[in-house]
Amino acid sequence: MRSSHLQWLLAALLALSGGPAAAALNVFATVPEWGALTEELGGDKVKVYTATNPLQDPHHVEAKPSLIGRARGADLVVATGAELEIGWLPLVTQQAGNPKVQAGKPGYFEAASFVPILDKPSRLDRSEGDVHAAGDPHIQTDPRNIARVAGPLSARLAELDPENAAYYQTRYKAFAERWNAAIARWEKEGAPLKGVAIVVQHKGFTYLIAWLGMKEVAALEPKPGVEPTTAHLSEVLATVQRQPVKMVLRAAYQSDRASQWIAERAKINVVVLPFTVGGDDAAKDLFGLFDDTVQRLLKGLQ
Amino acid sequence: MSKFIWLPGALALAMSVPFSAWAATDADLAEIREQIRQLKESYEARIQALEQRLKDAETAKTKDAATTPAPPVAAALPATSSASGIAAFNPAISAVLQGRYANLSQDPSKFTIGGFAPGGDIGPGRRGFSLSESELAISASVDHLFAGNLIVSLTPENTVSVEEAYGIYTAAPYGMVPKFGRFFSGLGYMNEQHQHAWDFIDAPLAYQAFLGSQYTNDGLQLKWVAPTDQFLELGAEVGNGDNFPGSMRNKNGVGSGVIYAHTGDDIGASHSWRAGLSYLQTRAQDRQYSQFDRAGNNAQVGFNGTSHVAIADFVWKYAPNGNPLYTNFKVQGEYFWRRENGDFIYDVDGALGLTNTSAYTSRQSGWYLQGVYQFMPYWRVGARYDRLDPGHVDYGTNAAFLDAPAFHPERSTLMVDYTPSEFSRIRLQWGQSKTQVGVTDNQLFLQYILTLGAHGAHKF
Numbered sequence: 001m002r003s004s005h006l007q008w009l010l011a012a013l014l015a016l017s018g019g020p021a022a023a024a025l026n027v028f029a030t031v032p033e034w035g036a037l038t039e040e041l042g043g044d045k046v047k048v049y050t051a052t053n054p055l056q057d058p059h060h061v062e063a064k065p066s067l068i069g070r071a072r073g074a075d076l077v078v079a080t081g082a083e084l085e086i087g088w089l090p091l092v093t094q095q096a097g098n099p100k101v102q103a104g105k106p107g108y109f110e111a112a113s114f115v116p117i118l119d120k121p122s123r124l125d126r127s128e129g130d131v132h133a134a135g136d137p138h139i140q141t142d143p144r145n146i147a148r149v150a151g152p153l154s155a156r157l158a159e160l161d162p163e164n165a166a167y168y169q170t171r172y173k174a175f176a177e178r179w180n181a182a183i184a185r186w187e188k189e190g191a192p193l194k195g196v197a198i199v200v201q202h203k204g205f206t207y208l209i210a211w212l213g214m215k216e217v218a219a220l221e222p223k224p225g226v227e228p229t230t231a232h233l234s235e236v237l238a239t240v241q242r243q244p245v246k247m248v249l250r251a252a253y254q255s256d257r258a259s260q261w262i263a264e265r266a267k268i269n270v271v272v273l274p275f276t277v278g279g280d281d282a283a284k285d286l287f288g289l290f291d292d293t294v295q296r297l298l299k300g301l302q
Numbered sequence: 303m304s305k306f307i308w309l310p311g312a313l314a315l316a317m318s319v320p321f322s323a324w325a326a327t328d329a330d331l332a333e334i335r336e337q338i339r340q341l342k343e344s345y346e347a348r349i350q351a352l353e354q355r356l357k358d359a360e361t362a363k364t365k366d367a368a369t370t371p372a373p374p375v376a377a378a379l380p381a382t383s384s385a386s387g388i389a390a391f392n393p394a395i396s397a398v399l400q401g402r403y404a405n406l407s408q409d410p411s412k413f414t415i416g417g418f419a420p421g422g423d424i425g426p427g428r429r430g431f432s433l434s435e436s437e438l439a440i441s442a443s444v445d446h447l448f449a450g451n452l453i454v455s456l457t458p459e460n461t462v463s464v465e466e467a468y469g470i471y472t473a474a475p476y477g478m479v480p481k482f483g484r485f486f487s488g489l490g491y492m493n494e495q496h497q498h499a500w501d502f503i504d505a506p507l508a509y510q511a512f513l514g515s516q517y518t519n520d521g522l523q524l525k526w527v528a529p530t531d532q533f534l535e536l537g538a539e540v541g542n543g544d545n546f547p548g549s550m551r552n553k554n555g556v557g558s559g560v561i562y563a564h565t566g567d568d569i570g571a572s573h574s575w576r577a578g579l580s581y582l583q584t585r586a587q588d589r590q591y592s593q594f595d596r597a598g599n600n601a602q603v604g605f606n607g608t609s610h611v612a613i614a615d616f617v618w619k620y621a622p623n624g625n626p627l628y629t630n631f632k633v634q635g636e637y638f639w640r641r642e643n644g645d646f647i648y649d650v651d652g653a654l655g656l657t658n659t660s661a662y663t664s665r666q667s668g669w670y671l672q673g674v675y676q677f678m679p680y681w682r683v684g685a686r687y688d689r690l691d692p693g694h695v696d697y698g699t700n701a702a703f704l705d706a707p708a709f710h711p712e713r714s715t716l717m718v719d720y721t722p723s724e725f726s727r728i729r730l731q732w733g734q735s736k737t738q739v740g741v742t743d744n745q746l747f748l749q750y751i752l753t754l755g756a757h758g759a760h761k762f
Contacts, residue, residue, distance in 0.1 A: 053571050055623035062619075062626075062760040065566025065576045069533030072477055083757070087724075091759035094449065094470065095535075097477035097527040104446070126725060126754070226723070227679045253625055 025161050028074035028101070030085050031058055033140040034111060034149075036277040036286050038078055040175050041154045045164050049074070054279040055253045058084055059130065059225060063091040071096035074107070076160055078153065081110030082117055084137035109156050111149040115139050118206050129223025140276060142207035143183050143290050150175060182287055187212075190294045192301060197243060199236060199268075201228070201250035201259050204275065208293070217245060220258045228258035240266040247300035251275035271300040393442030393450075396755035398498045400434035402427075408743035415511050416738040417692040417707025418666065419605065420591050421546030422514015426504060426735070426745055433458035434749070437465070437498065441756075447473045453496070465496070465518075477527040487517045488525065488537045489562050489580035490636055491615035495761065498751045501632075501674045503731050507688035507713055508638045508668035512611055514546035517582065519558065533576075534565045547609040547640070548584030558584035566762075571624045576762060577616040584609050586642075590650055595703045602651045603704075605662065607644010613637065617762075628679055635671040640664070648700045660698030667691045672715075680721050688713040711737040724758075727751045 024047040029035035035050035042048070049070045052058055058080075061067075071077065071092050079085050093101050093108070100107035117135035124133055139145045154172035158165035194213040201220045209216050218239050222232040239245075240262065247269040250259045256270070263270045273293050274283035282292035406429050413425035427434075435458070441451040453466040468483030486494045492509065493516055505515045521541030528534035543557025544550045551557060559582070566576030590604045617634040619626075646662030649655070672686035692707035713736065719729035733745040 053624055055571070056625045057627050060625070060627050060760075062762045064568065064574045064762050065533035065564070066568040066574060068527065068535075069531055069567065072527045072533075073529050073531070086757050087760045091761065094472065095479065095527070097474065097479040097525065099473045099475065102472055103443075126723070130723065253623075253627075255628055 025157065026073050026075045028071050028077045030077070030079045030089060031140070032277040032279075033146070033286065033289070034078040034080070034153075036289075037146060037150060037153060038157075040286065041150060041168060041171055042157055043167070043171055045161065045167060046157065054274065054276045054283075057253050059087065061085070061088045063088045063095065067092045068095045071101060072098050074098060074101050076107050076109060076156065077101040078109045078111070080112055080137050080139065082112035082134040082137035082139070083132045084112075106156065106159055109153060111145075111153070112137060112139055114152050115145040115148045118210060119203070129221070130225025132224075136203070136206045138204045138275075139207055141205050141293075142211040143179070143186060143286075144211065145207060146286060147176065147179055147183070150179070178287075182290065186290050186294050190297065193297055196247075196301065197245045199240060199245055199248040199262065201248065201254050204251055205249055205273070208273075212297070217243065220248070220250075220262065233258060233261060237262060237265055240268065247271045247297075249273055249300075252279040269300040269302075271296050273297075391442075393440050394756035396439045396753060396758060398437040398439075398496075399752040399754070400436060400498060400750065401432065402434055402503065402747055402749040403431050404429055405746040406743060407745075408741060413743075414738060415507065415690065415711050416709045417695070417711070418511040418690065419547075419589065421589070422510070422516070424505075424510040424515055426743070435497070437496065439756075439758075443472070444469065447471060477529055479525040479527065481523040481525070482521070484518060484520045485523060487519045487539055487541075487560050487582070488523060488564075489517060489560050489582055489611075490613040491576070491578065491617055491634060492636065493517055498753075499761065501672065501682075501684050502686055502715055502717055503729065503747045503749050504733075506636070506670035506672075506686070507690055507711060507737070508636065508670055511666075511668055511690055511711075512547065512638045512640050513582075517560075518545055519560065520544065521556075521558075532565065532567045535563070537562045537564075543584040547586060547589075547611065547642070549586045549589050551585065551587045558582065568624075572622055573618065573620055574762070575616065575618045578614070580613040580615070582609075582611040582613075586644075588650075593704065595648070595654075596705055597703075599654055601649050601654055601656075601703070604647040604650040605642070605644060606647075607642055607662065610641045612639045619762075626676070628676075630676045631673070632675075633671070633673045635669065637667070637669040639667045646697060646700055648703050656703065658700055658703070660700045662696065662698060662700070664693065664695040666693035666695070682719050682721065684715075684717045684719075686713075686715040686717075688715075709739045713737070725753045 024045055025042065027038050027042070027046050027048045029038055029048055029050045031052055032050050032054050035048045038046055038048050051067050051070070052061055067088070077093065079089055093103070099105070102108060112134070117139070120135040121128065121131045121133065124131065150172060154168050158168045190212045195215060197215045197217050198209070199218045199220065200216055203219050203221070203224050218236045220228040220233065220236060222229055245266065245268055248259045248262055249271050250256070250273070252272055252275055259270045262268070273296060274280040274289055277283055277286060277289050279289070280292060283289040404427060406426055410426050410428060414420055415424070436456040437453060438456065439451070439453045442449070444450045449470045449472050451466060451468055455463050455465045457463065464484060466485050468481050468485040471480040474480055488494055492500065492506070493513070509515055519539050519541030521539060523537060523539040525535055525537040537560070539560040540556045541558045548558050560580065562578060562580035564576060564578035566574065568574045585608050587606050588604050590602060592600050593603050595601045613636055615636040617632065619630065619632045621630040641664065643663045645659055647657065647659045649657045668690035670686060670688045672684060674682055674684035676682045690711045692709060695706040697704050697706065713733055715731060715733040717729055717731040719727055721727045727750070729747070729749045731747040731749070735743040735745055737743070
């Protein structure tokens, strides 16, 4: 009698803890761009949960109960890496009790390891602000980086879900073709932006600027991650008045005060970029993100 | 004590590397700059070459329909990996430096919480300038199965204590997270947080009265995270039970047990919450302290028996669109109950010649509620209210010597802090503490917290 009770209990626990593989691959994406890319590549074979929204500063996230709960059932964690999520993801994966998604396991994917990282600091010291030892982690602002991540990510989906490998490959090929065509289109549309001098709020657009050949002359943050100060803004204003700067860029999640201040005084345009998928109404998916980014930049030229 | 002699030596050794770099001459500096410039150039060239190879590989790949989408660049990027040599396996190391100035209207050496047995590390600390405990934390993955964490506290009295030293088995299936060693118990909400992460300089009165500020277990913890989208974890701990409200008992087996459940989730993008219930059972043997009796004598008293503590906790956080950078708000509260029963010995040392042992039962409770509001970047204000209920204390035949407590200790606290980065904080705190009948302690604290080294995690 007793042992049969125990068996029932064990069976119930096993059923609760996952048991047989679910129909779709559960993917935990740390930021919206990787959530969107996984959906492009995985179609209806993946169920994507995105841990942060585009209005959140990805540097400042806490290991919230909701994140631990979602990481518990994930088959794959798709992260940016390069220390972007260092403040919360290690804690979330450690607390989630899910050995599949620990760093180093196939269920843990870091996008930044597949792209050439820019802005590696030559001097590592916190007096330089919130510097990233591994280099600039905001790799999603260059569409060529999305292409670089898509291949390995598709391969990873196939590795975790071999039954649907052919499906993932077909989707990847279709995506890569559309994406490469889109990159060519954006590069053509964005040609007038080459050599244009700009100011950024946070040094978060390094890859975008490098891709389109723009020229970053100053940042409103005195040091990365440090809020703009009046003294520093005055310096930036002096710089901007010495040379023809066209616009100041900020991400949708950042406060508009500093960029407005500089724009009014220097008579330049403020361009609010979506920064990631969902950052504004037009950036509904990855294609929309860059369609909108290029259009907004071109508008800033006028 | 002699065990810890290695520590300053190791610190000096660890620091000698950057020191030698500071001693460089101008010529050396010029040479270093030139080397860095060359390095930069060579890296830029390599990155360009890599990008070209990447482009080639990609075009080749899109044409090649037969192969599976293998990572085209993973092999081509050895330059991005900076980890090399023995140093690559160094654990994450961080240190917390703390100090304060305290202005207390009452003598802190006379601090007690009226009607509650004292234990652990309680009270407002010393007056004037003082160093608070400095903390050294070392953590890393041990191998593919374990992760380890060591947190050592260096006190201003020049002693060293191991705050936490535990291993976690990371490969356990079915949502299990086994932890072992010395760790802050998972009960309640604040108990697992280190003191420098608290929103006020001191622990709530309820933590001081019922757990001696913070409850540490030496033993095992097993946590199970439910496979549901809503976060639900159940935890159980067994430990040696050395710490208050228990005491060291020189016996085999389990000295204390803890069980708890936590659940939490988000509501929309802006709200998150967590709530929990916890229960601790432990035993005390010869838990002695001094207490004034009916005649006004300072009598030594002792307790042998069982202690049960139950805690209900909740925390709710608000950040507009989930972005706490500019403004955010946090409310947390915990309610404690404690029941103790066993033998109570009056005049243990016989100093009054009236030694008496009797049955004893107490049922006491307490709570705190606090809110912290960040009204602009870097600046937060907070308020906290503490209250303890002396409840029901039955001294048995000792009632002839001791009065059952009727006083309700309480405290009100306000604070403002400035956090220019994730790594530094300066706090001003004012409190009015009434923990004894007719005694009001006006407390003013100025505190700094500096964190250096590895980037810590943002615990909820």
